[in-house]
Amino acid sequence: MSPKVYINGEYFDKKDAKISVFDHGLLYGDGVFEGIRSYNRLVFKLKEHIDRLYESAHGIMLKINLSKKEMEKAVIDTLKSNKLDDAYIRLIVTRGVGDLGLDPRKCKGSSIIIITDKIQLYPEKMYKEGLSIITVPTPRNIPEALNPQIKSLNYLNNILAKIEALNCGYEEAIMFTASGYVAECTGDNIFIIKDNALITPPAYLGILKGITRASVMQIGKKLGLDVKEDVLTRHNLFTADESFLTGTAAEVVPVVSIEKRIVGTGQPGKTTLKLMKEFKNLTKTDGTKY
Numbered sequence: 001m002s003p004k005v006y007i008n009g010e011y012f013d014k015k016d017a018k019i020s021v022f023d024h025g026l027l028y029g030d031g032v033f034e035g036i037r038s039y040n041r042l043v044f045k046l047k048e049h050i051d052r053l054y055e056s057a058h059g060i061m062l063k064i065n066l067s068k069k070e071m072e073k074a075v076i077d078t079l080k081s082n083k084l085d086d087a088y089i090r091l092i093v094t095r096g097v098g099d100l101g102l103d104p105r106k107c108k109g110s111s112i113i114i115i116t117d118k119i120q121l122y123p124e125k126m127y128k129e130g131l132s133i134i135t136v137p138t139p140r141n142i143p144e145a146l147n148p149q150i151k152s153l154n155y156l157n158n159i160l161a162k163i164e165a166l167n168c169g170y171e172e173a174i175m176f177t178a179s180g181y182v183a184e185c186t187g188d189n190i191f192i193i194k195d196n197a198l199i200t201p202p203a204y205l206g207i208l209k210g211i212t213r214a215s216v217m218q219i220g221k222k223l224g225l226d227v228k229e230d231v232l233t234r235h236n237l238f239t240a241d242e243s244f245l246t247g248t249a250a251e252v253v254p255v256v257s258i259e260k261r262i263v264g265t266g267q268p269g270k271t272t273l274k275l276m277k278e279f280k281n282l283t284k285t286d287g288t289k290y
């Protein structure tokens, strides 16, 4: 049985889960979303994801017609009705159905979509051997225009960077800010380890404030690392002892080379491996039960 999709309070089979071509989510990427995961019937950081969704919506002046509590319940009910123990949850809120103009006032109210599916894990090899990635020329959106802290449905900035990486034979890209500082990857945050410091770019530079990023920073503190949000340059990347990416889908994945320059020993780093293990443990215990 394929999982049922929630659309505005109703459940539909995958093949019947459809929205209008006049929805501004489709016409203009006018909407926001979250990617959430559940592990063994525990939804990881559900409150944090719902809070970020409502913050993103507020950032684009989009009113969600459910309270946070009701949204939480809708996610849990969808998971329960689909009997998924481990799932990837895509929660989407669009501006809703309008006309062909931009005017959001013409939209009749937001559409809420919850898709739950089995997770497609990245190949195990990637976690054992680490990722080789590349930096790309397309800068991350400037925060003054469209702040990357808003997880909007318009991901073209990230898709362009992804295409540049794929064209060069790499699966993931490091994006810089328009001023040339390290920002993040197309769908993940980036960290480096240098001596005893665990460093990741600050959110004000214009990155998504990842929920996995926050968990890993907390774990790092517990492990006695000097956890810092700091501006990073290409030089910092190339001279790092270790590097890794974080994201809901990827979890914690080691980076072993950047533009064919070897990071550290060229193997997943010792501290990275420790953080990966502690993060895995956290997903087994920390979550909303369903």
Ligand code: PMP
Pocket (backbone or CB within 6 Å): 035, 158, 184, 185, 186, 187, 188, 189, 208, 209, 210, 211, 212, 213, 246, 247, 248, 249
């Ligand atoms: N940056 C971008 C651009 C993302 O899309 C994501 C989520 N896939 C992340 C970082 C990681 O965020 P999180 O840990 O909250 O999934």
